[in-house]
Amino acid sequence: xxxxxxxxxxxxxxxxxxxxxxxxxxxxxxxxxxxxxxxxxxxxxxxxxxxxxxxxxxxxxxxxxxxxxxxxxxxxxxxxxxxxxxxxxxxxxxxxxxxxxxxxxxxxxxxxxxxxxxxxxxxxxxxxxxxxxxxxxxxxxxxxxxxxxxxxxxxxxxxxxxxxxxxxxxxxxxxxxxxxxxxxxxxxxxxxxxxxxxxxxxxxxxxxxxxxxxxxxxxxxxxxxxxxxxxxxxxxxxxxxxxxxxxxxxxxxxxxxxxxxxxxxxxxxxxxxxxxxxxxxxxxxxxxxxxxxxxxxxxxxxx
Amino acid sequence: xxxxxxxxxxxxxxxxxxxxxxxxxxxxxxxxxxxxxxxxxxxxxxxxxxxxxxxxxxxxxxxxxxxxxxxxxxxxxxxxxxxxxxxxxxxxxxxxxxxxxxxxxxxxxxxxxxxxxxxxxxxxxxxxxxxxxxxxxxxxxxxxxxxxxxxxxxxxxxxxxxxxxxxxxxxxxxxxxxxxxxxxxxxxxxxxxxxxxxxxxxxxxxxxxxxxxxxxxxxxxxxxxxxxxxxxxxxxxxxxxxxxxxxxxxxxxxxxxxxxxxxxxxxxxxxxxxxxxxxxxxxxxxxxxxxxxxxxxxxxxxx
Numbered sequence: 001x002x003x004x005x006x007x008x009x010x011x012x013x014x015x016x017x018x019x020x021x022x023x024x025x026x027x028x029x030x031x032x033x034x035x036x037x038x039x040x041x042x043x044x045x046x047x048x049x050x051x052x053x054x055x056x057x058x059x060x061x062x063x064x065x066x067x068x069x070x071x072x073x074x075x076x077x078x079x080x081x082x083x084x085x086x087x088x089x090x091x092x093x094x095x096x097x098x099x100x101x102x103x104x105x106x107x108x109x110x111x112x113x114x115x116x117x118x119x120x121x122x123x124x125x126x127x128x129x130x131x132x133x134x135x136x137x138x139x140x141x142x143x144x145x146x147x148x149x150x151x152x153x154x155x156x157x158x159x160x161x162x163x164x165x166x167x168x169x170x171x172x173x174x175x176x177x178x179x180x181x182x183x184x185x186x187x188x189x190x191x192x193x194x195x196x197x198x199x200x201x202x203x204x205x206x207x208x209x210x211x212x213x214x215x216x217x218x219x220x221x222x223x224x225x226x227x228x229x230x231x232x233x234x235x236x237x238x239x240x241x242x243x244x245x246x247x248x249x250x251x252x253x254x255x256x257x258x259x260x261x262x263x264x265x266x267x268x269x270x271x272x273x274x275x276x277x278x279x280x281x282x283x284x285x286x287x288x289x290x291x292x293x294x295x296x297x298x299x300x301x302x303x
Numbered sequence: 304x305x306x307x308x309x310x311x312x313x314x315x316x317x318x319x320x321x322x323x324x325x326x327x328x329x330x331x332x333x334x335x336x337x338x339x340x341x342x343x344x345x346x347x348x349x350x351x352x353x354x355x356x357x358x359x360x361x362x363x364x365x366x367x368x369x370x371x372x373x374x375x376x377x378x379x380x381x382x383x384x385x386x387x388x389x390x391x392x393x394x395x396x397x398x399x400x401x402x403x404x405x406x407x408x409x410x411x412x413x414x415x416x417x418x419x420x421x422x423x424x425x426x427x428x429x430x431x432x433x434x435x436x437x438x439x440x441x442x443x444x445x446x447x448x449x450x451x452x453x454x455x456x457x458x459x460x461x462x463x464x465x466x467x468x469x470x471x472x473x474x475x476x477x478x479x480x481x482x483x484x485x486x487x488x489x490x491x492x493x494x495x496x497x498x499x500x501x502x503x504x505x506x507x508x509x510x511x512x513x514x515x516x517x518x519x520x521x522x523x524x525x526x527x528x529x530x531x532x533x534x535x536x537x538x539x540x541x542x543x544x545x546x547x548x549x550x551x552x553x554x555x556x557x558x559x560x561x562x563x564x565x566x567x568x569x570x571x572x573x574x575x576x577x578x579x580x581x582x583x584x585x586x587x588x589x590x591x592x593x594x595x596x597x598x599x600x601x602x603x604x605x606x
Binding site: 090091092096097115116117118119120121122123124125127128196197198199200201206207208209227230231232233236237240241244245263 | 393394395399400418419420421422423424425426427428430431499500501502503504509510511512530533534535536539540543544547548566
């Protein structure tokens with residue numbers, strides 16, 4: 001048995017903001033990523049490797065807010081965060097404030113496997129990635145015309161655009177997987193918020209906030225009002241609710257999202273247990289999402 | 304009723320590494336900081352302001368590993384982290400990878416109070432602090448001869464020095480306070496690990512890892528093997544153990560330290576409840592620590 005869930009961000013995703021063609025492009029991209037990931041899981045790839053590969057594909061896709069197509073800071077730069085965590089042994093790695101790494105999630109996996117540290121950031125992580133032979137890209141690769149327009153619109157309104165706020169379409173990406181060995185893993189990657197302050201670290205870089213995995217509880221990837229997910233330690237909270245309070249997967253995820261709402265945030269989560277049980281939920285208007293399992297049953301949805 | 308606990312780091316602090324004069328210097332510094340903080344609490348200052356002021360004093364003291372006297376990265380630089388959290392409403396702020404801010408904990412408080420974000424880092428946080436009028440310092444201010452020697456010794460051994468590892472004396476600092484209004488707060492500040500990789504973010508910058516505060520559970524500041532405290536989300540875990548599993552303050556802190564040990568780490572915590580109950584514990588050889596309350600009962604200890 002194996003299973004894969006992915007998301008491409010949650011927020012004020014309104015049907016009337018998208019043409020039929022855009023909707024079908026998003027759905028096609030999500031389905032292609034599911035097909036690729038499930039093929040990998042069927043070939044006995046580990047959940048860790050699959051979430052990293054799947055999130056890499058989403059980073060490469062300019063439709064989503066991670067890697068290529070990341071949203072812009074208030075001074076027009078790309079600053080990217082990513083994290084990965086393994087449910088088998090709790091090993092984890094993350095990067096923050098990366099500006100030139102093509103696939104931040106791959107560097108997060110390298111931090112996990114090759115360093116004694118858990119989170120590396122800033123200019124140093126770009127220099128280290130380059131020295132280690134990771135593919136680097138320049139501003140022209142990452143920045144799309146759509147993101148320039150979104151920043152201009154946000155600045156005109158003087159507002160920091162939370163994920164999918166109003167017309168914003170900033171799609172943090174993530175994946176949770178269960179492999180044939182019974183292990184779960186989670187990965188998340190983001191360009192953050194349109195018009196965010198330079199230097200802002202998101203929940204996607206923080207294990208226990210936007211990303212978490214433990215075989216005894218759940219694999220978890222979040223999207224939404226990241227600053228509240230940091231404050232609430234939402235990923236670890238879902239774990240604690242299941243292990244300490246014996247809540248079910250859906251109860252834990254619903255409670256975590258409700259706590260985000262209480263603090264003025266919103267967003268969505270995808271979650272998966274080692275027994276194959278899964279749950280996707282959001283308290284925003286929509287969430288780009290999909291899931292597929294070893295029976296080849298699949299679903300892709302936005303609203 | 305009010306109360307203040309402080310720490311100046313936990314680790315392999317061996318009595319025979321210190322002269323009698325050094326011991327009395329450390330104890331004198333800790334007592335002066337307690338006196339100052341308790342005076343502030345007696346004058347009805349908030350727990351939030353007191354932990355920030357107290358940690359600022361420890362940052363200014365080159366005996367400890369934060370602000371002036373921070374340990375050095377493998378390439379000989381100072382990169383500082385700090386966080387603050389309020390138990391009343393869960394508001395929090397943090398900075399990471401600061402290289403020029405005299406008092407990183409004061410910038411963490413600014414992030415909390417003046418921005419929509421929770422964690423700012425890298426070169427951008429230095430630029431922002433400067434633009435906001437915070438006192439900035441250059442390398443000569445932060446780097447002491449003792450830290451240069453410690454880096455040279457660590458590099459000669461090819462080892463990353465965890466807090467207080469063997470001859471290392473790298474003293475992360477922190478404070479937890481209860482004010483006369485019944486609110487608790489926590490703050491932590493550090494230069495990290497001697498010979499750490501450039502760009503490494505410590506648990507001191509991550510709310511829920513090395514710093515946590517909630518009036519319904521505890522105020523918490525940790526020191527030790529930071530990468531494990533990040534992985535374990537130790538601060539939030541202590542909170543969850545108390546709220547969800549109904550563990551006592553000491554049971555929660557002991558369990559959190561035991562989990563750090565299971566993953567190969569060690570360290571210490573100071574913790575305080577809104578009812579005035581407090582606890583200090585460490586599974587390393589020693590922890591620089593002190594506490595003082597509204598009855599003017601006080602204690603300063605290292606081993």
